[in-house]
Amino acid sequence: MAAENLLKVQAVETYYGNIRALAGVDVEVNKGEIVSLIGANGAGKSTLMMTICGAPQARAGTIVFDGEDITKLPTHLIARRRIAQSPEGRRIFPRMTVYENLQMGAGLDNLKYFNEDVEKIFTLFPRLKERQSQRGGTLSGGEQQMLSIGRALMARPKLLLLDEPSLGLAPLIVKGIFEAIKKLNQEEGLTVFLVEQNAFAALKLSDRGYVMVNGKVTMSGSGKELLANPEVRAAYLEGGRH
Amino acid sequence: MTASTETGHPNVLAKAVREGLFAGVISFFMFLLFVGIETYQDINNALVWRTRWGLLAIFVAVAAVGRFLTVGFIKPHLDQRKLAKAKSGVLEISESKSFFHRHFLKIALIFLVLYPFLSLMIVGKQGSLKYVDNFGIQILIYVMLAWGLNIVVGLAGLLDLGYVAFYAVGAYSYALLSSYFGFSFWLLLPMSGILAALWGVILGFPVLRLRGDYLAIVTLAFGEIIRLVLINWTDVTKGTFGISGIAKASFFGIWSFDTGTANNFVRAWGLSASSVYYKVFLFYIILALCMLTAYVTIQLRRMPIGRAWEALREDEIACRSLGINTVTTKLTAFATGAMFGGFAGAFFATRQGFVSPESFVFLESAVILAIVVLGGMGSLTGIAIAAMVMVGGTEVLREMSFLKVVFGPDFTPELYRMLLFGLAMIIVMLFKPRGFVGSREPTAFLKERRAVSGSFTKEGHG
Numbered sequence: 001m002a003a004e005n006l007l008k009v010q011a012v013e014t015y016y017g018n019i020r021a022l023a024g025v026d027v028e029v030n031k032g033e034i035v036s037l038i039g040a041n042g043a044g045k046s047t048l049m050m051t052i053c054g055a056p057q058a059r060a061g062t063i064v065f066d067g068e069d070i071t072k073l074p075t076h077l078i079a080r081r082r083i084a085q086s087p088e089g090r091r092i093f094p095r096m097t098v099y100e101n102l103q104m105g106a107g108l109d110n111l112k113y114f115n116e117d118v119e120k121i122f123t124l125f126p127r128l129k130e131r132q133s134q135r136g137g138t139l140s141g142g143e144q145q146m147l148s149i150g151r152a153l154m155a156r157p158k159l160l161l162l163d164e165p166s167l168g169l170a171p172l173i174v175k176g177i178f179e180a181i182k183k184l185n186q187e188e189g190l191t192v193f194l195v196e197q198n199a200f201a202a203l204k205l206s207d208r209g210y211v212m213v214n215g216k217v218t219m220s221g222s223g224k225e226l227l228a229n230p231e232v233r234a235a236y237l238e239g240g241r242h
Numbered sequence: 243m244t245a246s247t248e249t250g251h252p253n254v255l256a257k258a259v260r261e262g263l264f265a266g267v268i269s270f271f272m273f274l275l276f277v278g279i280e281t282y283q284d285i286n287n288a289l290v291w292r293t294r295w296g297l298l299a300i301f302v303a304v305a306a307v308g309r310f311l312t313v314g315f316i317k318p319h320l321d322q323r324k325l326a327k328a329k330s331g332v333l334e335i336s337e338s339k340s341f342f343h344r345h346f347l348k349i350a351l352i353f354l355v356l357y358p359f360l361s362l363m364i365v366g367k368q369g370s371l372k373y374v375d376n377f378g379i380q381i382l383i384y385v386m387l388a389w390g391l392n393i394v395v396g397l398a399g400l401l402d403l404g405y406v407a408f409y410a411v412g413a414y415s416y417a418l419l420s421s422y423f424g425f426s427f428w429l430l431l432p433m434s435g436i437l438a439a440l441w442g443v444i445l446g447f448p449v450l451r452l453r454g455d456y457l458a459i460v461t462l463a464f465g466e467i468i469r470l471v472l473i474n475w476t477d478v479t480k481g482t483f484g485i486s487g488i489a490k491a492s493f494f495g496i497w498s499f500d501t502g503t504a505n506n507f508v509r510a511w512g513l514s515a516s517s518v519y520y521k522v523f524l525f526y527i528i529l530a531l532c533m534l535t536a537y538v539t540i541q542l543r544r545m546p547i548g549r550a551w552e553a554l555r556e557d558e559i560a561c562r563s564l565g566i567n568t569v570t571t572k573l574t575a576f577a578t579g580a581m582f583g584g585f586a587g588a589f590f591a592t593r594q595g596f597v598s599p600e601s602f603v604f605l606e607s608a609v610i611l612a613i614v615v616l617g618g619m620g621s622l623t624g625i626a627i628a629a630m631v632m633v634g635g636t637e638v639l640r641e642m643s644f645l646k647v648v649f650g651p652d653f654t655p656e657l658y659r660m661l662l663f664g665l666a667m668i669i670v671m672l673f674k675p676r677g678f679v680g681s682r683e684p685t686a687f688l689k690e691r692r693a694v695s696g697s698f699t700k701e702g703h704g
Contacts, residue, residue, distance in 0.1 A: 053562075085563045095552075108564075
């Protein structure tokens with residue numbers, strides 16, 4: 001895998017009012033990689049995700065995507081650069097059907113590849129096919145997560161941002177979703193940047209990982225290295241004290 | 243409740259008597275001051291009061307007996323029916339619909355097209371004036387306004403309490419441009435729509451960041467601002483006097499409806515003079531405008547912009563992360579809704595021949611919004627039915643002069659139209675919390691189209 005850089009976050013600082021949520025974060029994602037970001041609650045993981053998408057915008061630092069500075073772009077233009085996000089809390093459209101939700105994801109190409117892509121999503125998540133004319137809000141949590149990822153994939157993204165795909169789901173479903181992510185990465189070469197509380201599963205899946213504490217990246221390395229790291233194990237894997 | 247229905251009636255009846263008495267006591271105190279006491283001016287212009295115990299007794303009796311019947315008989319009956327239905331396993335939504343149900347829209351449209359002729363045939367020329375104008379045109383104006391507002395509130399989910407402002411802009415655009423420059427109706431109709439849309443964009447810009455309650459307050463203020471400008475800019479709008487003598491619409495310039503002109507419609511066709519022909523003509527114009535509104539709404543819902551509106555109503559952040567420009571999406575919703583308000587306004591001006599700020603008070607916005615909510619957000623059929631019930635109901639109240647026999651000669655039934663609104667609201671919200679027609683038709687589907695049950699569509703909140 002050639003380490004061609006896709007996303008480069010440099011010294012990014014993000015504020016909510018006067019509160020600094022990100023205190024100079026450096027993260028890199030290369031093409032074809034799965035990179036995961038782990039950390040405790042309130043470390044700033046989701047904030048970094050949202051900052052990449054431009055809501056809120058970074059107050060300092062730069063975010064470069066595919067050679068272009070996207071730091072100050074509005075969210076919808078960032079999305080049009082093919083960064084798709086499955087946001088925290090899934091945020092599907094509850095009163096639209098599964099099929100319509102997927103259609104919303106394909107809006108960037110004006111539904112040009114819709115029929116082709118929707119079949120792909122249905123093969124990846126057969127449950128969605130069964131539920132296609134059901135309303136998003138009536139799906140179970142796991143199905144909603146699949147729909148959220150599916151909708152993001154419909155945009156044919158260069159980079160897929162996943163914010164806690166395992167949140168509130170049964171271990172078996174989490175396993176299924178992680179397998180789907182792995183499959184997408186291996187078969188389609190999809191680049192994935194993943195935020196997770198479930199550190200063990202995330203690091204096992206990832207090529208590389210970052211650990212975030214209080215708005216800063218404190219550790220980074222390959223997935224295996226981080227899994228083996230005693231500090232990481234103590235803090236995130238064995239439920240120990242930090 | 244279910245336990246008592248099964249064990250037998252004594253329990254239920256005792257409860258019904260108890261609740262009936264209770265309702266009577268409550269209504270006695272509630273209506274004591276409103277109904278039981280009446281103030282009036284005597285010969286010396288002094289304000290004195292007298293009691294109306296008889297009327298109060300009627301109110302209390304209606305409340306008590308009504309509650310007694312509801313609790314004692316109606317509710318057990320309904321519960322039993324529901325239970326029986328649940329046991330037999332028949333779903334409420336059955337696939338096989340009656341002929342009338344399936345072709346409801348076609349039948350309704352044919353009826354509307356034939357309506358003026360039916361009314362001419364049945365009640366004659368003079369009688370038709372009332373049915374075509376007061377019922378037909380009046381209801382259709384509100385249908386159009388409600389369908390226009392439906393784009394903003396029902397589809398895009400932006401709560402607009404000042405919709406009447408666009409109606410006013412349309413009406414005054416037509417009135418002013420027609421009386422100052424003498425442009426014709428067919429030129430000014432699209433212009434009024436465009437001007438109203440422009441104002442929609444002007445309003446849209448500052449309120450883009452607002453949502454829900456805040457948006458409602460700002461739009462409410464906008465509606466009042468327009469009205470106050472109309473009142474106070476006396477040089478142009480003639481203030482509260484309004485503008486009168488607005489030109490009538492012509493039959494595309496071929497025939498005129500002004501008496502005395504050479505190409506007068508009545509004279510050209512050798513008919514006896516009557517204003518009913520003009521009313522029938524107006525009826526078809528507003529019917530065509532309504533159909534245009536419905537057609538555009540249905541088409542837009544299938545287009546990316548319509549889908550974006552609906553997605554925006556559901557989740558703004560998700561919309562942005564899918565690359566939808568929420569700014570332009572909101573603006574187009576405002577502008578499209580305002581445009582139809584403008585059309586309706588221009589039509590209103592030509593129909594009345596007179597506009598004044600009186601016609602564009604907040605109450606109008608509230609009525610239009612009430613129609614949209616009652617009909618079911620986003621449902622064209624439901625909204626049309628709601629408009630028929632609410633506006634038609636008001637007109638029917640005017641006809642109910644026989645009620646004077648019951649309530650005394652001072653009773654004016656049309657003053658109770660707000661009571662009707664309130665009653666309809668309560669009934670609909672109790673039994674159909676998502677409006678008359680609470681189902682949302684999906685616009686995209688693979689094999690078959692399946693309506694989404696009403697229990698999943700928008701509840702009665704802003």
